[in-house]
Amino acid sequence: MSATLPKGTGSAPVPAIPRHVLAVAGVVVLGSFMTVLDMTIVNVALDHLSRAFDAPLSVVQWTVTGYSLALATVIPVTAWAVGRYGAKRVFLTAVTLFTLGSGLTGLAWNAGSLITFRVLQGLGGGMIVPVAMTVVLRAAPPERKGTMMGILGIPVLIGPMAGPILGGVFTDALSWRWIFFVNVPVGALTLLLGARVLRGDDERIHRPLDLPGLLTLSPGLAALLYGLTLGGERGTFAGADVVVPLVAGTALVAAFAIRALRAAHPLLDLRLLRRASFGRAVATMVPFSAAYFGSMILVPLYWQQGRGLSATESGLLMAPQFLFSGTVMQFSSRISDRVATRAIVVPGILVAAAGFCAFAVQAGADTPYWRLVASLAVMGTGVGMTNMPVMAAATRGLADGEVAAGSTALNIILQIAASVGTALTALLLTATDGFRTTLLCGVGLMALALPMAVRLPSLSPSGD
Structure with missing residues (x-):
């Protein structure tokens, strides 16, 4: 499209956003919304989950912590995966993992299975948002990236609002299982539309996987976030089970950063x-x-x-x-x-x-x-x-x-x-x-x- 928006004061004409870019943005926003919603919708159901599985709240809390740690573990490999396999394939794979994890979590029969399937959700959800950003920013004209970031930000700002409300409604009126089942039709629709709208001809960057970087950054982030989460929950960072992951995580992330600034093809x-x-x-x-x-x-x-x-x-x-x-x-x-x-x-x-x-x-x-x-x-x-x-x-x-x-x-x-x-x-x-x-x-x-x-x-x- 060659149309332009009206010229602003002292600014050059800004090109209009092509329709196919808006369609791509709609698909990735739909996928991103699921993951953002899932970070808040579970919080209001923790007490119900504790009673349903006859498990301490400290154990059930791992449905939130495990999800967050899975996100942190998988995000670092996103850029490499996009370069190796293409943004479309990685996005659809991530949505598939997240949707499958959502359905299985809704079918959980005890606290252990609930936490395990939430980790599967997190492994898929961790890639969805960064890949969504990559897809849209590559497709958008440079002069309209601000507008596209506004569209991409809709899930980030609406999800935290809708999560507690929907979580309360589902838990009180239906069942806690619907907190997870709701993602299944949304995920299926995202996969259907994504297969049709997303383009698979993006430029591939075939570079080797930075295995030393992966072995330091992913576990380092997981340990660091675990220590921060546990210390925050307890209100103190004095215990050994908090200090050890914090120190280990910080050391691993620092080691990654030092190496990444020198490596030819760092993970990040x-x-x-x-x-x-x-x-x-x-x-x-x-x-x-x-x-x-x-x-x-x-x-x-x-x-x-x-x-x-x-x-x-x-x-x-x-x-x-x-x-x-x-x-x-x-x-x-x-x-x-x-x-x-x-x-x-x-x-x-x-x-x-x-x-x-x-x-x-x-x-x-x-x-x-x-x-x-x-x-x-x-x-x-x-x-x-x-x-x-x-x-x-x-x-x-x-x-x-x-x-x-x-x-x-x-x-x-x-x-x-x-x-x-x-x-x-x-x-x-x-x-x-x-x-x-x-x-x-x-x-x-x-x-x-x-x-x-x-x-x-x-x-x-x-x-x-």
């Missing part, structure tokens, strides 16, 4: 971080994402423990935050194709931190709900202005052959940032014994993104 190309646009975007994203994902566990806990609400009620009270975030994200992503990234992201961080701070200072036993929900809506507005423009800034300068490596790196970094944020939040909540102090610490963490955000690209993508 960390040299991308040396580029100003990619490195500064990552440095902005890490503290902001850590604070944001920390709030994702802290705010529901406040609603349920501080105000005595149910999981479904707390999910409904958080819905406006995600509604504002998702709506604003669509506008900010499109604007980021025309103006300097920092002109959107810096105000976005300030707005998000202001809303987060307003919620923190008001968090009490008798604060009217509308004031707290309004504060979360302000925070959601800032998040919508920040997340996807930063991601677009990171990927905009990548060549087609680098997109898979960049997407994989971004997803690993986000996974680590989210785990650090949630673990730190849980630790602070235990240490301070108060929601308000922990929330204010989250505000401070979010504000740490500002120094690097002001150094994001000062020119618009069109070169003005």
Whole structure:
């Protein structure tokens, strides 16, 4: 298509998005939505699963932990797999594994089978999002990558809103098994549409698998995230069973990083971080994402423990935050194709931190709900202005052959940032014994993104 969008003030014409690219985006968004939804939909059913299988909550919690560790283990091989087998084949294989794991998890007969099948889900789900990013960013015109990142961000922002609500409804009205069965028809539809819409003629990069890198990064990430998760749950990092995986994981990841900067074909190309646009975007994203994902566990806990609400009620009270975030994200992503990234992201961080701070200072036993929900809506507005423009800034300068490596790196970094944020939040909540102090610490963490955000690209993508 040769049509262009109207010229913006001081900007070159921006080409329209071809229809086949929109079709591809629709398919990968559908697949991505399943995996994002599955990270939150299970949380509200943990108590039901504990009773159903007559298992301690600490054991059933592994349905969440095992899924997250499987994600971390498989994400590092995504870029290599895409280069070796092609994005279409890897995406369809990942969706197949995730769908199969979902169906089997719904049929689980004890806690052991439940956790095993959740790991299978995670092995498929870990590849879906980075491959989805690779497929869409390769197909989109460079001038429209901000818009495409906005479309790709829909599952990330809607999934956490829909997960607790759907999980509560399925668990209360039907059965916990439907939390997993719901993925089967969605996965089948994604496979059908993906086989028809996705193109299999993408450029292959036949390079050897970095086996030393795989043997250090995957177990290193798993150990690191396990230690962070366990320490966060306990509210202390003092125990040997927490310290050992943390130290071992950190050492393995550090060993991988040192080798990756020298290897000819590393499993993950960390040299991308040396580029100003990619490195500064990552440095902005890490503290902001850590604070944001920390709030994702802290705010529901406040609603349920501080105000005595149910999981479904707390999910409904958080819905406006995600509604504002998702709506604003669509506008900010499109604007980021025309103006300097920092002109959107810096105000976005300030707005998000202001809303987060307003919620923190008001968090009490008798604060009217509308004031707290309004504060979360302000925070959601800032998040919508920040997340996807930063991601677009990171990927905009990548060549087609680098997109898979960049997407994989971004997803690993986000996974680590989210785990650090949630673990730190849980630790602070235990240490301070108060929601308000922990929330204010989250505000401070979010504000740490500002120094690097002001150094994001000062020119618009069109070169003005």
